[in-house]
Amino acid sequence: GTGWPGVVLAYRDRVAVPGDVVVTLHEGNTPLVPARHLSDLTGCQVYLKVEGANPTGSFKDRGMTAAITAAVAEGSRAVICASTGNTSASAAAYAARAGLTSAVLVPRGKIALGKLAQAVAHGARILQVDGNFDDCLELARKTAAEHPVTLVNSVNPVRIEGQKTAAFEICDVLGRAPDVHCLPVGNAGNITAYWRGYREYAADGVVDGAPRMFGFQAEGAAPLVHGQPVADPETIATAIRIGSPASWAGAVTARDESDGLFHAVSDEDILAAYRLLAGREGVFVEPASAASVAGLLATAADGRLPAGSLVVCTVTGHGLKDPDTALLGMPEVEPLPVDPGAVAGALELV
């Protein structure tokens, strides 16, 4: 064989996807990395599920292999999605691989540069909408309802089937379920998918129990925390700049059935966690991903995260997605002459 076959084939008996020919980029099997510094800070055993290691750099590939496989099986020729950037990058890549046309609706000026570059590279029809993600999703749903194009947002149930495999992988590697699972939450498909995966493994006796699900949102885009939609969501973490999550009910079920919680983190705390992950753990993620770690630190500090817990934080997307945030505040510097003395001087070695 050719090694890891991708999530649909790796979990063939557990993932319900129509179609015999699986469209895959061999996504999944991502690293579960022990986080020593975060473990020291929290008194817990913390692991990072590094989803930026997927083929297009985010967890969306797990759901997109399933969604595009199903679209091909149904005879679809075109797919459409609304996106804050990662879904569109993934849809564009898998559609290109399958020979389908893709159209992506993105909020104008509010998607990170790398994600836009991916959609361009894979040949998507890119429609920048003068509105936010919630507006884009409504447009995508209406278009798919009235025209022969398949909607591949996570409101398409087959996406959730693919994404739940991350929970399987974590249990397979740890040999048990974690005590707590931390996730950034935007449209809430992913927390819905993880909870389905954990529950299925527990129900089938593969592992003993399921983790408490901790969902974190950005303060300016925290509808689940406040219990009502947010009309004008705002956050530096553009991936989760969402005011009206489509999988609201799934997220609430995950929280309630798991004895979990929702909590809002500030942009400042998101950026601090973002820098800590890159600077101390060596894991470069995009800002939205750092919301899970900002939330980990907040709940450790306020006593809601029990010391000694086995915790997994999903870091959902790669840092290269958003170079602008990485370069925020970088000073302009004069280039050096080709001179060893200048290098030693600049590095304060002399």
Ligand code: F0G
């Ligand atoms: N982290 C990243 C990097 C994301 O791109 C998203 C969602 C989330 C977290 C939240 O996941 O929506 O399942 O709760 N991105 C979507 C997109 C909305 O269009 O790429 P969720």
